[in-house]
Amino acid sequence: MTGEPLLRIENLVKHFHVRLGAFGEREATVHALDDIDLDIMEGETLSLVGESGCGKSTTGFTILNLYRATSGRILYKGQDLSKLNEDQMRPFRRDLQIVFQDPYSTLNPRMTVGEAISEPMLFHKLATKAQLKDKLDSLLSDVGLPTRFAQRYPHELSGGQRQRVVIARALACQPKFIVCDEAISALDVSIQAQIINLLLDLQDKYRLTYLFIAHDLAVVRHISTRVGVMYLGRLAELAPRDEIFTNPLHPYTRALLSAVPEIDPAHERTRQRQILQGDVPSPLDPPTGCRFHTRCPIAMDVCRIDVPAWREARPGHKVACHAVPIEAQA
Ligand SMILES: Nc1ncnc2c1ncn2[C@@H]1O[C@H](COP(=O)(O)OP(=O)(O)OP(=O)(O)O)[C@@H](O)[C@H]1O
Ligand code: SF4
Ligand SMILES: [Mg+2]
Numbered sequence: 001m002t003g004e005p006l007l008r009i010e011n012l013v014k015h016f017h018v019r020l021g022a023f024g025e026r027e028a029t030v031h032a033l034d035d036i037d038l039d040i041m042e043g044e045t046l047s048l049v050g051e052s053g054c055g056k057s058t059t060g061f062t063i064l065n066l067y068r069a070t071s072g073r074i075l076y077k078g079q080d081l082s083k084l085n086e087d088q089m090r091p092f093r094r095d096l097q098i099v100f101q102d103p104y105s106t107l108n109p110r111m112t113v114g115e116a117i118s119e120p121m122l123f124h125k126l127a128t129k130a131q132l133k134d135k136l137d138s139l140l141s142d143v144g145l146p147t148r149f150a151q152r153y154p155h156e157l158s159g160g161q162r163q164r165v166v167i168a169r170a171l172a173c174q175p176k177f178i179v180c181d182e183a184i185s186a187l188d189v190s191i192q193a194q195i196i197n198l199l200l201d202l203q204d205k206y207r208l209t210y211l212f213i214a215h216d217l218a219v220v221r222h223i224s225t226r227v228g229v230m231y232l233g234r235l236a237e238l239a240p241r242d243e244i245f246t247n248p249l250h251p252y253t254r255a256l257l258s259a260v261p262e263i264d265p266a267h268e269r270t271r272q273r274q275i276l277q278g279d280v281p282s283p284l285d286p287p288t289g290c291r292f293h294t295r296c297p298i299a300m301d302v303c304r305i306d307v308p309a310w311r312e313a314r315p316g317h318k319v320a321c322h323a324v325p326i327e328a329q330a
Contacts, residue, residue, distance in 0.1 A: 005039035006177060006209045007063065012036040012072035012082075014055075014062045020284075031283045032058040034233045036072070037310055040177070045203065045210040047220045047241075049256065050230035051280055056213045059230070060179035063211070064096050065089055094124045097170035101182035103162035106169070107154040113140075113165050114150030120172045135172075142205070143168040144198060160191035164198065171202065179211045184219065192216075196223055217260040221245055229253045232291040233283055235310065239317040249319045252276075252292050290322065298323055 014033040020026040033055045040046050048056045061067040062082075063074055069082040081092060100106055107116055117139055121127040127135045137147045143164040154162055163183065170178055180199065184192040196219065202208060214220050220227060221241065228238040229252065237250040248254045255274040278295045281287050287294050293303040300322060308320040 004042050006042040006076070007038075007040040008073075008075040009036055009038040009040070009063060010073040010075070012038075012059075012062060012074065013070040014058050014067055015070045018284075028284050031233050031286050033062065034286075035310070036235055038228065038235065038238070040209060040211060041225075042176075042209055043203070043207055044225035045212050045223055047212040047214060047224040047227045048230055049214065049217060049220055049227060050236075051256075052215075053232075053280060053283065054230040055233045056230055057181050060098065060181050060211055060213060064098060064179060066098075094120075094126075094173045095176040096179075097173055097175040097177070098179040098181060099163075099166055099170055099183040101185050103159070103166045104154065106166050107162060109154055111153075112150065113145075113152050113154070113157070116154075116165060117150075117168045117172050120169060124173055126172070126174060139168045139172055142171060142202065144194075158191075159187050160195060163187065163195055167195075167198065167202070171206070174206075175208065177209045177211070179213070181213045182215070183212075185215060192219065199223070217257065221260065229256065232280060232286055234291055235318075235320065236292065237317075237319045237321075239314075243314075243317055247317075249313055249317070249324050250292075250321045251296050251298055251323070290320070 012033055013035065016030040016032055018028050018030055020028050036059060048059060050056060058067060062069050065074065065081045065084065072082065074081040076092060079092070081089065111119070114136055117136055118132055121132065121135060136150055140147050140149060145161060145164050145168070149161070154165070157165065184195045187195060199210065200223065203210065212220070212223060224241040226238060226240050227244045229236045229250065231252050237244065237248065237253045244253065245257060245260070248257050255276045258272060258274040276295055281291070281294055289305045290296070290299070290303040290308050293299040296303065302322050306322070308322045310318060310320045313319045313324050
Protein backbone atom coordinates (compact mmCIF):
# COMPACT_ATOMS: atom_id res chain seq x y z
CA MET A 1 0.00 0.00 0.00
CA THR A 2 1.35 3.45 -0.87
CA GLY A 3 0.50 6.73 0.81
CA GLU A 4 -1.61 7.86 -2.15
CA PRO A 5 -5.39 7.64 -2.20
CA LEU A 6 -6.60 5.91 -5.34
CA LEU A 7 -10.09 7.27 -4.72
CA ARG A 8 -11.14 10.20 -2.60
CA ILE A 9 -14.79 10.34 -1.57
CA GLU A 10 -15.97 13.66 -0.19
CA ASN A 11 -19.33 14.33 1.48
CA LEU A 12 -21.00 11.63 -0.57
CA VAL A 13 -24.78 11.60 -0.30
CA LYS A 14 -27.17 9.16 -1.95
CA HIS A 15 -30.90 9.53 -1.41
CA PHE A 16 -33.49 7.41 -3.20
CA HIS A 17 -36.85 8.95 -3.91
CA VAL A 18 -39.53 6.31 -3.49
CA ARG A 19 -43.33 6.11 -3.52
CA LEU A 20 -45.16 4.55 -0.61
CA GLY A 21 -48.73 3.46 0.10
CA ALA A 22 -50.90 0.91 -1.69
CA PHE A 23 -51.17 3.20 -4.75
CA GLY A 24 -47.80 4.91 -4.48
CA GLU A 25 -49.57 8.07 -3.37
CA ARG A 26 -46.88 9.21 -0.90
CA GLU A 27 -43.39 10.36 -1.83
CA ALA A 28 -40.56 9.64 0.57
CA THR A 29 -36.78 9.81 0.66
CA VAL A 30 -34.52 6.90 1.64
CA HIS A 31 -31.41 8.36 3.28
CA ALA A 32 -29.15 5.56 2.05
CA LEU A 33 -25.86 7.51 2.40
CA ASP A 34 -25.13 10.80 4.11
CA ASP A 35 -21.82 12.67 4.23
CA ILE A 36 -19.46 9.80 3.56
CA ASP A 37 -15.83 10.96 3.65
CA LEU A 38 -13.35 8.29 2.69
CA ASP A 39 -9.92 7.92 1.12
CA ILE A 40 -9.30 4.53 -0.46
CA MET A 41 -5.54 3.98 -0.61
CA GLU A 42 -3.83 2.35 -3.55
CA GLY A 43 -3.20 -1.36 -2.97
CA GLU A 44 -5.30 -1.69 0.19
CA THR A 45 -8.33 -3.78 1.06
CA LEU A 46 -10.83 -1.48 2.69
CA SER A 47 -13.71 -3.45 4.18
CA LEU A 48 -17.14 -2.05 4.94
CA VAL A 49 -19.19 -3.69 7.66
CA GLY A 50 -22.50 -2.97 9.36
CA GLU A 51 -26.00 -4.38 9.65
CA SER A 52 -28.14 -5.09 6.61
CA GLY A 53 -29.42 -1.92 4.96
CA CYS A 54 -26.73 0.39 6.42
CA GLY A 55 -25.56 1.43 2.94
CA LYS A 56 -22.56 -0.77 2.13
CA SER A 57 -23.68 -1.77 -1.37
CA THR A 58 -24.96 1.73 -2.08
CA THR A 59 -21.49 3.05 -1.23
CA GLY A 60 -19.91 0.64 -3.72
CA PHE A 61 -22.46 1.37 -6.45
CA THR A 62 -22.27 5.13 -6.00
CA ILE A 63 -18.46 5.20 -6.02
CA LEU A 64 -18.56 3.32 -9.33
CA ASN A 65 -21.18 5.81 -10.59
CA LEU A 66 -23.61 2.94 -11.16
CA TYR A 67 -25.91 4.94 -8.86
CA ARG A 68 -25.75 8.66 -9.46
CA ALA A 69 -24.68 10.52 -6.31
CA THR A 70 -27.22 12.96 -4.89
CA SER A 71 -24.31 15.22 -3.94
CA GLY A 72 -20.63 15.04 -3.01
CA ARG A 73 -17.51 14.16 -4.98
CA ILE A 74 -15.80 10.93 -6.09
CA LEU A 75 -12.29 11.87 -7.15
CA TYR A 76 -10.38 9.45 -9.35
CA LYS A 77 -7.39 10.38 -11.52
CA GLY A 78 -8.18 14.05 -11.09
CA GLN A 79 -11.82 13.68 -12.22
CA ASP A 80 -15.01 13.88 -10.20
CA LEU A 81 -16.76 10.72 -11.42
CA SER A 82 -20.08 11.85 -9.96
CA LYS A 83 -20.28 14.59 -12.60
CA LEU A 84 -19.59 12.32 -15.59
CA ASN A 85 -22.24 10.91 -17.90
CA GLU A 86 -22.02 7.35 -19.19
CA ASP A 87 -20.00 8.36 -22.29
CA GLN A 88 -17.52 10.30 -20.19
CA MET A 89 -17.33 7.38 -17.74
CA ARG A 90 -16.30 4.89 -20.44
CA PRO A 91 -12.51 5.41 -20.11
CA PHE A 92 -12.83 4.85 -16.33
CA ARG A 93 -15.18 1.84 -16.47
CA ARG A 94 -12.26 -0.45 -17.30
CA ASP A 95 -10.37 0.55 -14.16
CA LEU A 96 -13.33 0.18 -11.81
CA GLN A 97 -14.90 -3.27 -11.56
CA ILE A 98 -17.40 -5.02 -9.30
CA VAL A 99 -17.84 -8.66 -8.27
CA PHE A 100 -21.23 -9.62 -6.79
CA GLN A 101 -22.43 -12.35 -4.49
CA ASP A 102 -24.28 -14.23 -7.19
CA PRO A 103 -22.10 -15.11 -10.19
CA TYR A 104 -25.18 -16.44 -12.02
CA SER A 105 -26.60 -12.94 -12.33
CA THR A 106 -23.30 -11.65 -13.79
CA LEU A 107 -22.74 -14.42 -16.33
CA ASN A 108 -24.82 -14.80 -19.46
CA PRO A 109 -26.01 -18.46 -19.42
CA ARG A 110 -25.74 -18.63 -23.21
CA MET A 111 -22.08 -17.55 -23.33
CA THR A 112 -19.21 -19.97 -22.82
CA VAL A 113 -16.64 -19.12 -20.18
CA GLY A 114 -14.23 -18.16 -22.97
CA GLU A 115 -16.73 -15.79 -24.56
CA ALA A 116 -17.62 -14.23 -21.20
CA ILE A 117 -13.99 -13.47 -20.38
CA SER A 118 -13.11 -12.36 -23.92
CA GLU A 119 -16.01 -9.94 -24.28
CA PRO A 120 -14.57 -7.12 -22.10
CA MET A 121 -11.12 -7.53 -23.70
CA LEU A 122 -12.61 -6.98 -27.14
CA PHE A 123 -14.93 -4.20 -25.96
CA HIS A 124 -12.08 -2.25 -24.35
CA LYS A 125 -9.68 -3.17 -27.22
CA LEU A 126 -7.26 -4.84 -24.80
CA ALA A 127 -6.56 -7.72 -27.15
CA THR A 128 -6.68 -8.35 -30.89
CA LYS A 129 -8.45 -11.48 -32.12
CA ALA A 130 -4.98 -13.05 -32.62
CA GLN A 131 -3.92 -12.37 -29.02
CA LEU A 132 -7.21 -13.43 -27.50
CA LYS A 133 -6.51 -17.15 -26.99
CA ASP A 134 -3.22 -16.53 -25.13
CA LYS A 135 -4.76 -13.82 -22.95
CA LEU A 136 -7.75 -16.01 -22.17
CA ASP A 137 -5.51 -18.96 -21.18
CA SER A 138 -3.45 -16.69 -18.97
CA LEU A 139 -6.55 -15.27 -17.22
CA LEU A 140 -7.97 -18.75 -16.63
CA SER A 141 -4.67 -19.80 -15.14
CA ASP A 142 -4.60 -16.64 -12.97
CA VAL A 143 -7.90 -17.67 -11.39
CA GLY A 144 -6.91 -21.33 -11.05
CA LEU A 145 -9.09 -22.82 -13.80
CA PRO A 146 -7.89 -25.26 -16.50
CA THR A 147 -7.83 -23.76 -19.98
CA ARG A 148 -10.31 -26.38 -21.24
CA PHE A 149 -12.97 -24.62 -19.11
CA ALA A 150 -13.13 -21.96 -21.84
CA GLN A 151 -15.58 -24.21 -23.72
CA ARG A 152 -17.93 -24.69 -20.77
CA TYR A 153 -21.18 -22.90 -19.93
CA PRO A 154 -21.91 -21.38 -16.49
CA HIS A 155 -24.41 -24.16 -15.57
CA GLU A 156 -21.64 -26.74 -16.00
CA LEU A 157 -19.57 -25.14 -13.22
CA SER A 158 -19.70 -25.21 -9.42
CA GLY A 159 -20.43 -21.98 -7.49
CA GLY A 160 -16.74 -21.48 -6.69
CA GLN A 161 -15.71 -22.08 -10.30
CA ARG A 162 -18.36 -19.61 -11.52
CA GLN A 163 -17.04 -16.97 -9.12
CA ARG A 164 -13.53 -17.59 -10.49
CA VAL A 165 -14.89 -16.91 -13.98
CA VAL A 166 -16.49 -13.67 -12.78
CA ILE A 167 -13.17 -12.63 -11.24
CA ALA A 168 -11.34 -13.50 -14.50
CA ARG A 169 -13.89 -11.39 -16.42
CA ALA A 170 -13.21 -8.45 -14.10
CA LEU A 171 -9.44 -9.00 -14.41
CA ALA A 172 -9.73 -9.05 -18.19
CA CYS A 173 -10.33 -5.29 -18.00
CA GLN A 174 -6.95 -4.81 -16.25
CA PRO A 175 -8.69 -2.98 -13.40
CA LYS A 176 -7.20 -0.86 -10.63
CA PHE A 177 -10.11 -1.09 -8.22
CA ILE A 178 -12.62 -3.86 -7.54
CA VAL A 179 -15.70 -3.65 -5.35
CA CYS A 180 -16.27 -7.13 -3.91
CA ASP A 181 -19.89 -6.97 -2.75
CA GLU A 182 -20.49 -10.10 -0.65
CA ALA A 183 -18.40 -11.85 -3.32
CA ILE A 184 -17.85 -14.95 -1.19
CA SER A 185 -21.01 -14.97 0.95
CA ALA A 186 -22.93 -17.54 -1.07
CA LEU A 187 -20.08 -20.08 -1.17
CA ASP A 188 -19.31 -23.03 1.12
CA VAL A 189 -16.84 -22.15 3.86
CA SER A 190 -13.99 -24.21 2.35
CA ILE A 191 -14.55 -22.59 -1.06
CA GLN A 192 -14.73 -19.14 0.58
CA ALA A 193 -11.19 -19.63 1.87
CA GLN A 194 -9.95 -20.53 -1.63
CA ILE A 195 -11.57 -17.46 -3.20
CA ILE A 196 -10.20 -15.20 -0.46
CA ASN A 197 -6.70 -16.55 -1.07
CA LEU A 198 -7.20 -16.06 -4.80
CA LEU A 199 -8.25 -12.42 -4.26
CA LEU A 200 -5.19 -11.82 -2.07
CA ASP A 201 -2.83 -13.43 -4.62
CA LEU A 202 -4.31 -11.35 -7.44
CA GLN A 203 -4.02 -8.20 -5.35
CA ASP A 204 -0.28 -8.87 -4.93
CA LYS A 205 0.25 -9.76 -8.56
CA TYR A 206 -1.68 -6.84 -10.09
CA ARG A 207 -1.54 -4.19 -7.33
CA LEU A 208 -5.30 -4.23 -7.00
CA THR A 209 -7.26 -2.10 -4.56
CA TYR A 210 -10.39 -3.67 -3.06
CA LEU A 211 -13.51 -2.30 -1.44
CA PHE A 212 -14.59 -5.45 0.35
CA ILE A 213 -18.18 -5.70 1.58
CA ALA A 214 -18.96 -8.61 3.86
CA HIS A 215 -21.05 -9.78 6.78
CA ASP A 216 -18.54 -12.30 8.06
CA LEU A 217 -16.34 -10.37 10.49
CA ALA A 218 -13.84 -13.23 10.81
CA VAL A 219 -13.23 -12.98 7.05
CA VAL A 220 -13.00 -9.19 7.31
CA ARG A 221 -10.42 -9.58 10.05
CA HIS A 222 -8.37 -11.86 7.83
CA ILE A 223 -8.47 -9.90 4.59
CA SER A 224 -8.59 -6.19 5.43
CA THR A 225 -6.02 -3.44 5.58
CA ARG A 226 -8.56 -1.06 7.10
CA VAL A 227 -12.15 -1.46 8.20
CA GLY A 228 -14.99 1.05 7.97
CA VAL A 229 -18.07 0.56 10.11
CA MET A 230 -21.35 1.94 8.79
CA TYR A 231 -24.58 2.62 10.62
CA LEU A 232 -27.77 3.77 8.91
CA GLY A 233 -26.11 5.51 5.99
CA ARG A 234 -23.22 7.09 7.86
CA LEU A 235 -19.67 6.03 8.68
CA ALA A 236 -19.34 5.44 12.42
CA GLU A 237 -15.68 4.47 12.54
CA LEU A 238 -12.69 3.73 10.30
CA ALA A 239 -9.33 2.36 11.38
CA PRO A 240 -6.55 -0.04 10.46
CA ARG A 241 -7.71 -3.65 10.87
CA ASP A 242 -5.81 -4.53 14.07
CA GLU A 243 -6.66 -1.20 15.67
CA ILE A 244 -10.40 -1.55 15.08
CA PHE A 245 -10.55 -5.12 16.36
CA THR A 246 -8.45 -4.42 19.48
CA ASN A 247 -9.43 -0.84 20.26
CA PRO A 248 -12.87 0.00 18.88
CA LEU A 249 -13.96 3.46 20.00
CA HIS A 250 -17.55 3.75 18.78
CA PRO A 251 -20.25 2.02 20.89
CA TYR A 252 -21.78 0.53 17.75
CA THR A 253 -18.44 -0.93 16.61
CA ARG A 254 -17.91 -2.37 20.09
CA ALA A 255 -21.25 -4.13 20.00
CA LEU A 256 -20.79 -5.34 16.43
CA LEU A 257 -17.27 -6.68 16.97
CA SER A 258 -18.10 -8.30 20.30
CA ALA A 259 -19.84 -10.97 18.21
CA VAL A 260 -16.57 -12.11 16.56
CA PRO A 261 -15.26 -15.34 18.14
CA GLU A 262 -11.68 -15.17 19.53
CA ILE A 263 -9.15 -17.61 18.09
CA ASP A 264 -7.56 -18.04 21.53
CA PRO A 265 -9.85 -20.35 23.62
CA ALA A 266 -8.88 -18.53 26.86
CA HIS A 267 -10.03 -15.19 25.43
CA GLU A 268 -13.08 -16.85 23.89
CA ARG A 269 -14.23 -18.11 27.32
CA THR A 270 -14.09 -14.59 28.77
CA ARG A 271 -15.44 -12.78 25.69
CA GLN A 272 -18.34 -10.51 26.59
CA ARG A 273 -20.96 -10.26 23.87
CA GLN A 274 -22.84 -6.99 23.74
CA ILE A 275 -26.34 -7.49 22.42
CA LEU A 276 -27.70 -4.46 20.58
CA GLN A 277 -31.16 -3.56 21.81
CA GLY A 278 -33.93 -2.52 19.43
CA ASP A 279 -34.14 -2.44 15.64
CA VAL A 280 -32.31 -0.25 13.17
CA PRO A 281 -34.54 2.84 12.65
CA SER A 282 -36.03 3.50 9.23
CA PRO A 283 -33.77 5.22 6.67
CA LEU A 284 -36.94 7.06 5.54
CA ASP A 285 -36.86 9.05 8.77
CA PRO A 286 -33.46 8.59 10.41
CA PRO A 287 -33.01 9.82 14.01
CA THR A 288 -31.74 13.36 14.53
CA GLY A 289 -28.26 13.97 15.92
CA CYS A 290 -26.32 10.73 16.13
CA ARG A 291 -28.29 8.12 14.18
CA PHE A 292 -27.26 5.49 16.72
CA HIS A 293 -28.71 7.34 19.72
CA THR A 294 -31.92 5.27 19.84
CA ARG A 295 -29.86 2.14 20.57
CA CYS A 296 -26.73 3.51 22.20
CA PRO A 297 -26.21 2.42 25.83
CA ILE A 298 -24.33 5.64 26.67
CA ALA A 299 -26.36 8.22 24.69
CA MET A 300 -26.37 11.75 26.13
CA ASP A 301 -28.66 14.73 25.46
CA VAL A 302 -26.26 16.19 22.91
CA CYS A 303 -26.44 12.94 20.91
CA ARG A 304 -30.13 13.53 20.17
CA ILE A 305 -29.43 17.03 18.79
CA ASP A 306 -25.99 17.31 17.19
CA VAL A 307 -24.57 15.10 14.48
CA PRO A 308 -21.17 13.97 15.84
CA ALA A 309 -18.27 15.24 13.72
CA TRP A 310 -16.21 12.75 11.68
CA ARG A 311 -12.79 13.30 13.21
CA GLU A 312 -9.44 11.64 13.75
CA ALA A 313 -9.44 10.40 17.34
CA ARG A 314 -6.02 8.74 17.04
CA PRO A 315 -3.62 8.78 14.11
CA GLY A 316 -5.34 7.00 11.23
CA HIS A 317 -8.38 6.19 13.38
CA LYS A 318 -11.55 8.14 12.62
CA VAL A 319 -14.78 8.07 14.57
CA ALA A 320 -18.08 9.95 14.80
CA CYS A 321 -19.08 9.91 18.48
CA HIS A 322 -19.59 12.66 21.06
CA ALA A 323 -18.42 10.34 23.83
CA VAL A 324 -14.96 9.45 22.56
CA PRO A 325 -12.77 10.82 25.36
CA ILE A 326 -10.79 13.97 24.75
CA GLU A 327 -7.54 12.30 25.86
CA ALA A 328 -7.88 9.85 22.95
CA GLN A 329 -7.91 12.70 20.44
CA ALA A 330 -4.95 13.34 18.15
N1 LIG B 1 -32.55 1.20 -5.68
C1 LIG B 1 -33.00 1.53 -4.46
N2 LIG B 1 -34.16 2.21 -4.29
C2 LIG B 1 -34.61 2.56 -3.06
N3 LIG B 1 -33.94 2.27 -1.92
C3 LIG B 1 -32.79 1.60 -2.03
C4 LIG B 1 -32.25 1.18 -3.29
N4 LIG B 1 -31.08 0.52 -3.08
C5 LIG B 1 -30.90 0.51 -1.74
N5 LIG B 1 -31.93 1.15 -1.12
C6 LIG B 1 -32.06 1.38 0.32
O1 LIG B 1 -30.88 2.02 0.76
C7 LIG B 1 -30.49 1.54 2.03
C8 LIG B 1 -29.08 0.98 1.93
O2 LIG B 1 -29.14 -0.22 1.19
P1 LIG B 1 -27.86 -1.09 0.83
O3 LIG B 1 -28.30 -2.12 -0.15
O4 LIG B 1 -26.77 -0.19 0.42
O5 LIG B 1 -27.50 -1.75 2.23
P2 LIG B 1 -26.40 -2.86 2.56
O6 LIG B 1 -25.62 -2.35 3.70
O7 LIG B 1 -25.68 -3.24 1.32
O8 LIG B 1 -27.34 -4.06 3.07
P3 LIG B 1 -27.11 -5.66 2.92
O9 LIG B 1 -26.10 -6.01 3.97
O10 LIG B 1 -28.46 -6.22 3.21
O11 LIG B 1 -26.65 -5.94 1.53
C9 LIG B 1 -31.53 0.51 2.44
O12 LIG B 1 -32.49 1.14 3.24
C10 LIG B 1 -32.12 0.08 1.11
O13 LIG B 1 -33.46 -0.34 1.29
S1 SF4 C 1 -22.61 10.11 19.66
FE1 SF4 C 1 -23.79 9.60 21.49
S2 SF4 C 1 -25.40 8.22 20.78
FE2 SF4 C 1 -23.87 8.33 19.18
S3 SF4 C 1 -22.57 6.60 19.57
FE3 SF4 C 1 -21.62 8.34 20.59
S4 SF4 C 1 -22.44 8.30 22.66
FE4 SF4 C 1 -23.73 6.95 21.47
MG1 LIG D 1 -25.53 -5.01 0.22
